[in-house]
Structure formats: structure tokens, C-alpha cells
Ligand code: FES
């Protein structure tokens with residue numbers, strides 16, 4: 001299905017309006033799969049999930065299901081989890097260790113790089129003119145790279161390098177990925193559950209919707225802490241955005257970590273403050289577990305202080321699978337890791353007090369936007385566009401103020417740029433966009 005809608009006409013970045021058909025149109029959804037999910041760098045796994053040869057996890061890249069596996073040479077391969085014989089899904093497990101992947105249907109076997117290594121009655125194939133085993137491997141991703149422990153891949157050979165794709169966002173990512181010399185790891189286990197919403201609603205929430213917390217999460221905060229969330233003082237709060245990625249934050253160091261409700265967690269960060277300042281600078285030490293949320297374009301969101309990292313996995317225009325992990329410093333004491341595990345279950349999980357608040361809003365916004373007349377009313381994303389400033393130390397486009405739609409509009413501008421371009425070479429460079437503003 002193709003859409004008759006022109007993506008650029010749906011995003012009015014100058015005046016701050018968005019056409020809400022982007023949350024429901026089936027044709028736009030199909031185009032997103034082609035032009036965003038088959039083109040962008042997507043998060044696949046953390047290196048710590050697959051330490052040994054043959055270790056694997058499965059992941060989605062758009063609607064394409066892939067196997068991510070540690071190769072014999074120590075590198076990582078990713079290839080499509082669908083047999084090159086009759087298309088059967090090869091690997092049914094979400095993680096494990098394998099010497100090879102054998103298809104259930106007729107028994108074709110594939111190696112750790114997706115190459116076809118054997119099949120029953122292989123002599124019959126070998127006697128078949130034109131059969132070429134080397135062309136029967138599983139389709140591999142075009143590029144795969146890691147950044148400080150996080151593994152990303154793209155299906156597009158023309159995509160820029162991961163470093164270029166991340167750009168200045170690496171400065172921000174290092175706050176969570178490189179604040180300790182031991183690096184990071186995912187705690188065992190991935191929480192997966194379905195939310196009946198369009199994938200962009202959680203992405204835009206995490207990329208910079210600090211505004212909702214004081215209202216959406218107030219009753220949960222009252223129940224937990226005995227007091228609500230007071231409107232944040234706005235000095236020293238920021239939004240930063242580049243390449244469609246975004247980070248909204250205060251400089252309160254442990255704001256969100258404190259909301260985990262575990263003293264041992266805040267004590268850990270306080271004890272590490274000077275070491276982190278020595279490693280990353282004083283400014284970033286104030287952001288390390290702060291009141292903040294972030295989204296790496298298109299669908300990898302995280303809450304630095306809560307240690308929650310998640311993928312907004314599209315399953316349809318109004319359907320998403322949320323996959324969530326807990327990222328901690330490898331050298332963190334076991335009891336602090338355990339406190340984070342408990343905190344995540346209590347706050348950001350299917351039964352988590354904050355997650356339930358959020359997902360109800362995303363589901364209702366998705367459902368409402370399907371109304372024929374309802375969707376004619378555009379949505380306003382203009383708050384805070386006038387607060388841009390040149391900050392001497394913060395990279396990217398920076399907006400002062402925690403309450404701002406700036407990151408959200410930057411996310412949707414990037415969305416429109418990618419949706420309108422036939423190839424990566426046609427995608428507007430963010431620097432061009434900056435210059436045009
Ligand atoms: S479909 Fe996989 S071996 Fe036939």
C-alpha cells in the first residue's frame with residue numbers, strides 16, 4: 001500500500017504543526033518501513049548479551065526479524081531469520097548459543113555468518129545445474145558496528161557510517177556508556193510487551209517531552225513518595241538535538257536515580273561524582289543519572305537515571321512491541337544492580353507505575369487520531385522554538401528550558417527528511433537544515 005500523502009506537507013516545522021495522520025495512515029507506515037527502518041542504523045543488542053562465539057539474540061529491524069550472533073573471529077554478524085529455501089523462520093529462540101542454525105522444515109543448516117553449510121541429500125543439489133550454494137546464504141545486514149558496547153546495524157549500504165549517523169550525539173551517549181572505565185552491560189533478561197500505539201508517540205515522548213511528567217505521573221509520585229512532582233525550576237534545564245536524536249535534561253545529577261526509590265542507587269552515583277567529573281568533565285557528571293530522557297532516532301529510547309533502555313518496535317500503524325533492558329555499569333556493586341532491577345520492575349515495566357501512565361496516553365492518542373474528522377485537526381508542537389541558544393559546552397542544537405517541543409519537532413523534521421528522500425544521498429544534511437533556520 002502506498003500513501004497519497006506527501007510527508008513534507010505533514011510537518012510544518014516553521015509554525016510548529018503536525019498532521020496527525022502520521023499516526024494512523026497505513027501507507028505512511030509502509031513507507032516508514034522502507035525509508036526509515038530499512039535505511040537507518042537500528043539498535044540490535046548490547047555486546048554483553050553475546051560474549052562467546054555462537055552466542056546470539058534475535059531482534060527486529062522494522063518488520064524484518066534478524067539473528068545477531070558472535071562470530072568465530074570475535075566480530076558480530078546479523079542476518080535475516082528466514083530460510084533461503086522456503087522462507088521458514090529458522091531460529092525460534094530469542095537468545096542462546098548455537099554452532100549453526102538448522103531450519104525445521106527441510107533441514108538446511110546455516111553457519112554463524114548466515115552462510116549455507118549443508119542440507120539433507122546435498123548430492124542431489126550438487127548435481128543440479130545452476131545451483132550455487134554460495135548464493136543461498138541468509139540475507140545479511142549491509143553494515144554492522146558497535147558504539148561503546150551498543151551494537152547497531154543498517155540494511156542500507158549507502159547509509160553514512162555509524163559515527164556520522166550518531167554525530168555529536170556521541171558526546172551525550174558517553175554519559176551513560178562511558179562514565180566508568182569498566183564499561184556497561186545489560187542485566188539478564190528483556191521485558192517485552194505489546195502497546196496498542198503508534199511507535200512515534202513513545203519516541204517523541206522520550207526525545208523531549210519533559211512537560212508531561214508533572215501531570216501524567218503526579219498521582220504515581222504521590223503514591224510512592226507522598227508528594228507530587230512540582231514544576232521543575234527551569235534554569236539549567238535543556239533540550240539538545242542533532243540528526244533527529246535528542247536528550248532533554250536537567251543538571252541535577254541524580255534526579256531520576258532518586259526517583260528509583262533506592263538510597264543505595266543514589267549513594268552509588270554520589271560516591272562516583274568526582275571520578276565521573278574527572279573522566280567526562282563536570283558538566284556531564286551533572287547529567288549522569290539526572291532528570292532526563294532521550295531517544296536515538298528512530299526508535300531507541302532511554303532514561304539515563306532509571307537505567308531503562310528500550311526499543312519501540314513497530315508492529316503496525318497502531319501496534320508496537322516494547323522491548324526493554326536495564327543498562328548498568330559493569331563495575332557497579334551487585335546490590336546496586338539489583339536495586340536497579342527492582343526499580344525498573346516497579347517504574348518502567350508492564351506493571352510499572354510510570355509505564356502504565358505513559359502507555360495509556362499513547363494508546364488513547366493513537367486511537368483518537370484514527371477518527372475521520374478528528375484527524376483533520378493538526379497538533380501543535382511549537383512550544384519553545386524561541387529558546388534556542390549557542391551553548392559553549394553543549395553540542396548540537398540546544399534549547400534552554402525543560403518544557404519545550406523543540407526536540408520533538410526536530411525528530412519529526414528528520415522523519416520528514418528521510419520519508420521524502422529516495423536515497424540516503426538525497427536526505428537533507430542536518431547542517432543544511434541548521435543553516436536554513
Ligand atoms: S524452508 Fe528451510 S529448509 Fe526448507
Ligand SMILES: [Fe+2]
Pocket residue numbers: 212213216217354358
Ligand atoms: Fe512518562
